[in-house]
Amino acid sequence: TGPAGVGKSRLVADLVQAAQAEATVAQGHCPSYGEGITFWPLGEVIRRTAGILPEDSRAEAREKLAALVAGDTDADAIVEDVGHLLGLTDTTVGPEVLFWAVRRLLEAAARRRPLLVVFEDVHWAQPTFLELIGHIAAWSRDAPLFICCTARPEFCEDNPDWGAGSANVSRIELAPLGDTDSASLIGNLLESGNAPARAWSSIIDAAQGNPLYLQEMVSMLIDDGLIRRTAGGWVPSVVVQGLSLPLTLQSLLVSRIDALDAGDREVLEVAAVMGTAVDCRALRELLELAGEEQMEERLSRLIDKGFLRADSGGLERVEFPHALLREATYNCASKDARAELHEQFADWLERAPQTERAGESDEVLGFHLERAHQLRDELRPHDDHSRRLADRAGGHLARAGRRAFSRGDVMAAANLLSRAVNLLASDDPLRLSMLPNLSEAQMMTGALEQAGATLDQACYGATEHGDLAVLAHVVLVQTLQRLFTQPEGWVEAARSEVERAIPLFEDLDDNLGLARSWRLLSLIELSACRYAATGEAMDRSAQFARLAGDRREELESLSWLPLPLFAGPAPAPEGIRQCQEILDRADGDRKVEGTVLLIRAALEAMTADVGAARTTLASAKDAFEDLGLQFWIAGPVAQFAGWVELAAGDPVAAERELRPGYEALRQMGESSWLSTVTAFLARSMFAQQRYDEAGEFARITLETADGQDVYSQVLGRCVKARTSCVG
Structure with a gap:
């Protein structure tokens, strides 16, 4: 960790270079617009680790994942679950199972060849992604796997307990350079050995120990011809102490960008809109240059001057050496230009092959269209084109939010769905249909006041438009919310609401509504220890969830279904048989497996087979430990x-x-x-x-x-x- 420009990226680059001869290296960047984009950097890492190429089909990508975990007893489940993250499968996976699958995949890769994983700028990462990294660090065993993360100091202030107390975690804090080290850095940059600090005192004083400032200042002096090369290295052609220096690193970066040739600056500004890492195919299309040769010439010049650096694959992909440089370049472009470029890049992403847009592409598309709308709306408020951009952005963010909700990533779901709601027109049916899920996500993150306000919006909108389905879903969420906020008398009130909702959902042929209604009814019965009724309600919930195609809802019901077998009227041998049926329905889901094994152990103890019960308990504990x-x-x-x-x-x-x-x-x-x-x-x-x-x-x-x-x-x-x- 360390402040911007202190040298985190430089140290990581040296680590990567040193490790490449003996290890597989995979890097992922947490984008600055990462709100709601939970697993984007992980997708980058997995694709690089498995060797998945942009042109690979879904089947080819799955084959590469399978090759990575070949021989693992859980290979099929790992491929299926990780494939969901990359958009290769339609499986719905909860966070715990996804954490397990990702860890097992990385461990398998590391056992083949030592693996170095780098996640840059985790101060922009989402909480669920940070939990994933923490899970891997805490639970990974017997594999040569090293994870390196970079972050700014505020990350440690916001997450003081992240990694704390784990023997597998070390933290290195980078401090600013002293005057002597600053002078040494200048000397090394100028190929002249140790430069006397007094000769560069004005630059050293302005830099305040920031290596990036020193590097950019030397580059600017070279660009401006104020330092010339001699046989002994670079030497000043003017008295450096007399120069007027930029007061901040940001102003220094802007000065260097302003001094660029107009064509080179255009290339840099277009790249900045695309992000820290840039696909040169998209860059070429957005630039509308005469041909590839001209773009490559400009890119080479920008790389030589340190504005960009080439990926290991050559000029197919370039990246900004530092996030601050990208931010400064982005802010140098006009709002009009940025709005147009965000829209053009979103258009390009929509045309890209499906495997390249897999995973969290809706989040990225939604961001670029949302940004285009915001910028255009500031310049030309409420024009028709801005409205169309808002509708497109809202559609992508809505899909992304629902996907996040279905996998249990409620922080991302709340962020994405709220942004979609803010973009879509008040009378848009899509907006109304999202409000119950948004409220539930807000409730699960602890934002109960916001959740209540969202439900009020949904109730008003559904009533105004006569949308009985949405209104019924709103009532279910309100009922669940009252369990946490107003528990007194909840059972009777909840039963009344559910008994009204079930016939309505039956008339509407709404299987998801029926699944949620029956699950809520099962909780009502469970609270009263009516176990036979609990089991019947939970089983019906799982069946309706399957009919609705909502795997997360089905697994949630299945994970509770074994409980009535323990305390209900079924004889123990019959309960053991039903446990196996539930396992078959769960199709390898580790969380459901762990729950079923717990109940089976208790049932085995009831039959006086204590040895089998203890063995089954150990397997259940292994499943939950595997999931962390x-x-x-x-x-x-x-x-x-x-x-x-x-x-x-x-x-x-x-x-x-x-x-x-x-x-x-x-x-x-x-x-x-x-x-x-x-x-x-x-x-x-x-x-x-x-x-x-x-x-x-x-x-x-x-x-x-x-x-x-x-x-x-x-x-x-x-x-x-x-x-x-x-x-």
Whole structure:
């Protein structure tokens, strides 16, 4: 980490050059317009690691992914899940499963050849992407994999706990250069060895230790002919101390850009609109130059002057050596020019082959069209062309937002959907249809006030337009929201709303609405410990989700479906059989697999097969550890492991399983699973005749359990009653 221009990119470039002989190197850039573009840099890294080319078909790209993980027992699942990220499959993948698949893919690549992954400018990265990097760092094992990230100091201030406490993470802070080192850098740039600091004191003072300022200042002096080459290297042709120097790095960069030939500057400005990394095919089309030779000549000149650098593949792709240089160039272009270029680049992206536009292309297209609209609207407010740009941008951002929502990336979904809503006309049906999802995403990110305001908009719009389907979806989200904000009396009110919604969705043939209605009903039944009804409702939810083609909704229902088998009326052998059916329906989803195995372990313990139960529990824990789901390990895994040991008559082993989960949940500040884990811990204490401790844990259970949490309330009250009798 370090301030802009301090040398992060230079150090990374040296690291990459040194590693290339012995390792595969893959780099990804977090774009400055990265809000909502969660996995864009990861897509770059995976394509480079697997050798996926722009001209490859989807089938060819999948084959390259498969070759990378050949021999892995989970190869098919990894290819399917990572393929979703690249837009190669239509599979919907939740964040936990995606994290697992990406980690396994990178580990497989690293075992073939050491792998260096570089993510630049992670201060612009999305929270979910940062979680992914943290997951890989925390859980990767037995693979020569090195991840290098660069960021500005504010990143550490905003994310103080990121990577903290992990033995696999080191942080290096780059500080500004001192005067002596600054003079040495100038001497090296001028090929004249160590230059005396006093000869360059005015430049050194202005730079304040920033290496990029020193480098750009020397380049400007050379461009202006104020330094000339001699046999002994470059020497000043004027007294440097007497020069009028730019006061800031930004003004220095602007001075260098202003001094460029008009044609070279045009090339640079067009490239700046496209981003930090630039596809030269698009650049050529946008420039409308006479031919490829002229563009290459200009690019070569810009590379020689340090404005651009060529990718390892030659002039097929170039990039700005520093984000500050791209920002300065972008700001030098007029608003009119930028608006036109953003639109032209979006047009080019839409015409590009599908594999090149895979993954998060809607996010990128949406950004460029949104930016074109904003710039044009500032110059010519509310003209027809600006309205068309807004509609196009809104459509792309809406698709991107719904995709983010379906994979559980709620931060990105909230960002993308809110931008789409702001762009689309108030009477656009697409805008109205997005509002329920936007509200749910806002609610899941903790922005409850915004979520309520969005629901109010949706309710008003649906009522005004007579859209019963949207209105019914709004009511479902409102009902779910009240569970978190107004839990008293929720069960009765929620049941009433669901019973009204189901016939309406049946009449509208809205399978997704039915899936959500039945899932909400299952939560109502679960809160009352009506397990048979819970299982029936959850199963119907999964079936309707499959009919709707919403894999995320289906998997969410399937992950809860095994629970009624544990506490419901089905005999244990029948429950074990149904667990296998659920596994078959989950088709390899690791989260569902872990949940099913937990329940199967408990059912096996009911049949007195404790050995099988312990083996199954270990497999369940492996699944959750593979996904990095610490919450699930501390909560459900600890609870069922404790239950199995209590059923086996070993309360000491039960305490050994439960106590780490109890401590972890307390540290997390979680209460829903904590109350149940604490109740089982109280039971284990009672079985060991440690009655005072049992009574204390029973008290904690009743304090942390919600009044409508029947299961925890019953467990806690039973232990409390028994300790009272003993006392």
